[in-house]
Amino acid sequence: MRRRDFLRAAGTAGVMMPALVNGYAFKAFGASPLMSALTAAPTETDHVLVIIQMTGGNDGLNMVIPIDQYANLANARANIIIPQNKILALDGTSMTGLHPAMTGLQSLYNDGKLKVVQSVGYPQPNFSHFRATDIWLTGADSNVVLNTGWAGRYLSQEYTNYPIGYPNTIMPDPLAIQIGSTVSPAMQGPSVNMGLAISDPNNFYNLINGIQDTAPNTPAGKELTYIRQVSQQTQEYGAVIKAAAAKVTKQATYPTNNTLADQLKIVARLIAGGLKTRVYMVSIGSFDTHAAQVNNGATETGTHANLLQKTSDAVKAFMDDMKGLGTSKRVMGMTFSEFGRRIKSNASAGTDHGAAAPMFLFGDYIQSGVLGTSPAIGTTVGVNDNIPMQYDFRSVYASVLKEWFCVSPDILNNVMLNNFQELPVIKDTAPCVSTNSDILNAQAGKNLINNYPNPFNGSTTINFESQGGHALIQVFDSQGHLVRTLIDAVQEKGSHKVTFENQGYVPGPYYARLQNGSLQQVRTMMLVR
DSSP states (O other): OOHHHHHHHHHHHOOOOSSOOBTSOEEEEOOOHHHHHHHHSSSOOOOEEEEEEETTOOOHHHHEEEGGGHHHHHHHTTTTOOOGGGSEEETTEEEEEEOTTOHHHHHHHHTTOEEEEEEEEOSSOOOOHHHHHHHHHHTOOTTOOOSSOHHHHHHHHHOTTTTTTOSOSSOOSOSEEEESSSOOGGGBOSSSBSOEEEOOTBOHHHHHTTOOOOOOSSHHHHHHHHHHHHTTTHHHHHHHHHHHHHTOOOOOOOOSSOHHHHHHHHHHHHHHTTOOOOEEEEEEOOOOOSSOOSBTTBTTSSHHHHHHHHHHHHHHHHHHHHHHTTOGGGEEEEEEOSOOBOSSOOTTSOOOBOSOEEEEEEETTBOOEEESOOOOOOSSOOTTOOOOOOEEHHHHHHHHHHHHSOOOHHHHHHHHSSOOOOOOOBOTTSTTOOOOOHHHHHTTTOOOEEEESSSBSSEEEEEEEEOSEEEEEEEEETTSOEEEEEEEEEEOSEEEEEEEEOSSOOSEEEEEEEEETTEEEEEEEEEOO
């Protein structure tokens, strides 16, 4: 971006906070009408969402291990597979376990505070780090480039006059704070960026101790000085952040040499200090494990194990801190990565860019358990094969916005740009919950979609059960690409059928996906010559 464009964006969209976070870039998304709307809502709206980005493309099959598919997985990943006897067990399921380095998240799961959402992705996955990240941050279809982010669209819907008049007495605090990167596309609104960036990595504790770094006497230093002058509004946010941090003098013990833990410790301090900020973003990198993902002879250790342990330990320390500070019921967290990895490992003891992967959601009000089934792994797996998508990542976003932040359906459709299925991720006892999990629980274990014949050559008939309402039948290939959308319409309650014709497709496994309200199932189909 050119300097003039950058200054225009920084000056009109928000405020650049050059002296805020010690060791991390900090982004605060300005006190906006969203906050006043949330504060004025008739139900409890002091909720906080903490988003953890695992950058690089996390190997979900090495993190959430499908025990019921273990034999086929071991065949596809002989050089990196974790010994089955070292997989961490999860209460209430024998189908799924966690990487042995993730004892912290195992504890949260067994305490009923962790949700595993299986095989999250989107149709037509992109395997470029940059483009895939943009898709996740903007909520776009993979063939559409959006200049707005999903959170930015939400803020723009709620607060059309931002940034004029903010901060104010109704909402004196930042709406969202990001640690660890520059301004995220997730917060870009239709006309202005809804936030401000703090990119100096050394100043969070300088701020609360009253220390201001001097800009260097260089061309870059002059640029920084100018940006600071443009962003005087930021000082008001700096003052409230400093006041909030000063209220917390004792915190739980966090792991050392763990950058994610360092970031979450700051987030915990600001939440407990009373900021009305609703969204925090933090990150941990280096998940691009093409080689040396594990240690030879001890596959439960290595690069990926270290990353997973840091993530798990940091989240557990954060939740312990929130509980000790008396604010855990306000908080839910969510992890994501721009894509998963392929089913089959490569010759370098690593994994290559893939498609769908699991997400974690955590918090006191999380409806714990495993959502979805273990990804289907065939007896023979090709080097380009991916696990089939079960849930669209935008369904996770939509469910969090609706159930946690009480977003109305009309605003939700404008924010997400489509009507995505609602998922049971928040407990019924939490405020602002609309998902009814009774139907989902009643359908557990019931086969809602099948096809005949299977295997097939010319065509196959897909039979499915609808609970009524909108139904979606999609067919994906083994690489995760959407091949056909067979049904995308309201269906009456009862049994239905649709034909999938072979239009010269390559023989191999295909996946028929049913989405009907909050229900979804995936059926494996085999196309033969």
